[in-house]
Amino acid sequence: MLTTFSEPTFLDILRDECRFRPIGPGKASLAKKYAEAMDHANRRMWELQIFLEHLGIRTNWRFADSVAGSDVMASEDAKEELVRMHEEFLEQATAQFAFDLSKGANTYRVGTMEWFAKDVCRFSFYVDSVSRSLMERTTSRMRHTHDLVRARKVRLPARSVNKPAECRRIIKAMPDFLHRWAYIVTGERIARKSEEAERRIDPTLLAKTVETVVSTGKAAATATFAAADAFGKRVQEVVSDPALVLGDYVLTGWE
Incomplete structure (x- = not known):
């Protein structure tokens, strides 16, 4: 690939x-x-x-x-x-x-990018969510999947794109020669879906075990957006939706 x-x-x-x-x-x-x-x-x-x-x-x-x-x-x-x-x-x-x-x-560390046409794509990325209780600390790794139309690639350093701190941190850590192979994709988001990909439960001092639960997820989406209702809730408003991409892999995404 x-x-x-x-x-x-x-x-x-x-x-x-x-x-x-x-x-x-x-x-x-x-x-x-x-x-x-x-x-x-x-x-x-x-x-x-x-x-x-x-x-x-x-x-x-x-x-x-x-x-x-x-x-x-x-x-x-x-x-x-x-x-x-x-x-x-x-x-x-x-x-x-x-x-x-x-x-x-x-292993849910990087997402994936699919192009269905020159300006139509679907990408996924992961974001951690943490909750705490007296007995345990739960970290959920959420998979966010977005559909874009009118998508375009902006090669690094992509100064025209506003980047959050996480994106800037990854770009700073990226070897300079990899910049030729990386880009930011941006476009109009028309659909999105969020699901839990992985859950880690870290016990407090009252417990001694760690449980990892990996969700089975849904079947892979088709190469078109015709079955949008099966994919996820349609977004009524059109919003800008960038992601940092390396080859066929998505390192991070944001809105």
């Missing part, structure tokens, strides 16, 4: 950001340029990992060794082999990033 969203793809961006130029005289120069390229790629992977964890998505990434093995450097095809190894690492990093974003959607 990541590499088919738009041009440039995430892999294209990563290639641009972590270029390996195997030029120069001698294998010593080649080994040095490879080490520099892989060190740079590892730093970018570390930035992506920190960003995902900032979103509440746990990661377990393996970083590349920036030193080429002596067997590779001794080969007559050392240049081609290093180019292959570098590209393979970027492809693996792209796949890992895609997997973790998908995991974030499955």
Whole structure:
């Protein structure tokens, strides 16, 4: 899903950001340029990992060794082999990033974006609600799903769009090179639905267990808005309804 969203793809961006130029005289120069390229790629992977964890998505990434093995450097095809190894690492990093974003959607950390036409879309995002009593503290993660018409993309930094504190916080935590792949969608909301996706009950000192309840939710909505009554209550007034999007994933939304 990541590499088919738009041009440039995430892999294209990563290639641009972590270029390996195997030029120069001698294998010593080649080994040095490879080490520099892989060190740079590892730093970018570390930035992506920190960003995902900032979103509440746990990661377990393996970083590349920036030193080429002596067997590779001794080969007559050392240049081609290093180019292959570098590209393979970027492809693996792209796949890992895609997997973790998908995991974030499955665990209610990020929402999803669907486009049905050039200016018609549906997106979902999550907001936590907390209530307290003498015996327990309940955190409900609510899934908000909105339908937009006359939707348009505003690329970051999107200075024309008023952003709440949560949106600004996420953008600040986002690696700069990801800004090319992110945008704010805004348009006219015509329908919305809210449902509890997850509930966590944290006991006070009087109790010792934690219960997690995940709702089953409703069936997936169809690709059109013809069955609007089945989807949720129609909004009578048309309002502006932005969301911060990264590829096919919604990081936050607001009204």
